[in-house]
Amino acid sequence: MELDKSLVSGSMALLVxxxxxxxxxxxxxxxxxxxxxxDDTFHLKxxxxxxxxxxxxxxxxxxxxxxxxxxxxxxxxxHLTKRGHAALSxxxxxxxxxxxxxxxxxxxxxCLGEA
Amino acid sequence: MELDKSLVSGSMALLVxxxxxxxxxxxxxxxxxxxxxxDDTFHLKxxxxxxxxxxxxxxxxxxxxxxxxxxxxxxxxxHLTKRGHAALSxxxxxxxxxxxxxxxxxxxxxCLGEA
DNA sequence: TTGACATATATAGGCTGACTATATATCATA
DNA sequence: TATGATATATAGTCAGCCTATATATGTCAA
Numbered sequence: 001m002e003l004d005k006s007l008v009s010g011s012m013a014l015l016v017x018x019x020x021x022x023x024x025x026x027x028x029x030x031x032x033x034x035x036x037x038x039d040d041t042f043h044l045k046x047x048x049x050x051x052x053x054x055x056x057x058x059x060x061x062x063x064x065x066x067x068x069x070x071x072x073x074x075x076x077x078x079h080l081t082k083r084g085h086a087a088l089s090x091x092x093x094x095x096x097x098x099x100x101x102x103x104x105x106x107x108x109x110x111c112l113g114e115a
Numbered sequence: 116m117e118l119d120k121s122l123v124s125g126s127m128a129l130l131v132x133x134x135x136x137x138x139x140x141x142x143x144x145x146x147x148x149x150x151x152x153x154d155d156t157f158h159l160k161x162x163x164x165x166x167x168x169x170x171x172x173x174x175x176x177x178x179x180x181x182x183x184x185x186x187x188x189x190x191x192x193x194h195l196t197k198r199g200h201a202a203l204s205x206x207x208x209x210x211x212x213x214x215x216x217x218x219x220x221x222x223x224x225x226c227l228g229e230a
Numbered sequence: 231t232t233g234a235c236a237t238a239t240a241t242a243g244g245c246t247g248a249c250t251a252t253a254t255a256t257c258a259t260a
Numbered sequence: 261t262a263t264g265a266t267a268t269a270t271a272g273t274c275a276g277c278c279t280a281t282a283t284a285t286g287t288c289a290a
Contacts, residue, residue: 006276007213009124009247015220022223028267034220041216048248050269072256073267092221098122099214101156105130105149106207108137121246124276143238163277165240187285188238 012044012052014091017084020062026075027053053078061087127159127167129206132199135177141190142168168193176202 019025019033027049034044056062061084068074080088134140134148142164149159171177176199183189195203 005248006125007129007209009276010121011217012248014122015217018220018223026267027269037220038216039219041212042220045249046268047250047252047270052247054269069256069267071258071266073254075266076268094122095217095221097156099217101153102126102130102210102214104154105133105152105157106210108133121277124247127277141238160278161239162241162279162281167276169240184238186237186287188283190237191239 008042011095012048013056014088014095015042016049016052017056017061017080017088017091020078020080021085021088024077024079026077028075056084059087060084123157126210127163128171129203129210130157131164131167132171132176132195132203132206135193135195136200136203139192139194141192171199174202175199
């Protein structure tokens with residue numbers, strides 16, 4: 001079953017920043033890592049990722065620097081800033097709240113805590 | 116903390132259909148029910164809901180019928196069709212897959228099962 | 231009586247986020 | 261030499277939810 005793409009909306013920035021929490025990465029690497037970490041669920045496209053990274057850079061959540069690779073084009077590494085860490089933390093909390101609310105609704109009305 | 120609206124994208128159709136699984140509802144009722152069921156997390160707006168319902172009707176996922184209320188405007192009730200039930204089931208599965216993948220990424224790399 | 235508010239549905243227009251398509255450039259391999 | 265993997269980038273498009281606004285009825289307070 002193909003994943004409904006409309007479900008993916010909005011959380012890519014969160015997921016990308018989460019990858020950057022561990023270590024600096026370049027774009028192409030993130031695409032591969034995202035695929036692996038999500039157990040082949042998220043196929044983040046280059047055309048989605050690079051504009052997203054530029055947006056995060058504008059907001060001051062990441063900083064970029066060029067680095068030569070052993071072969072091929074030089075790589076543009078991204079580093080999560082202090083502000084980025086703070087934003088990531090908030091987005092993680094927001095995700096928790098959101099996912100919990102979806103679970104509540106999907107669990108249906110026959111449960112405790114019904115308002 | 117205000118919920119990041121961009122996270123909500125895409126899953127409203129799923130949640131609305133889930134409400135309709137239990138019983139027929141009219142639009143205004145869904146807005147209230149959604150708020151209660153989600154523990155005051157989802158504030159679905161009328162301007163989002165009604166076009167969404169019309170879309171579900173066009174796809175044959177719901178059927179509508181008018182019914183007079185004790186007072187005020189007649190209410191437009193929505194009923195989940197057989198096709199709607201099937202679509203709901205698929206969307207629920209898609210949500211499970213998506214949420215699991217997000218959890219995997221958020222859990223980070225220092226875990227078992229890393230691909 | 232009139233103004234505000236809750237109930238109830240509807241549409242127009244805008245913003246954001248992810249997509250496809252395309253462009254560029256290097257290197258390996260067939 | 262041409263195909264594919266690596267690597268980054270932008271333009272244009274589409275979908276989803278938003279705000280703002282319109283309509284209509286009933287209740288309650290000033």
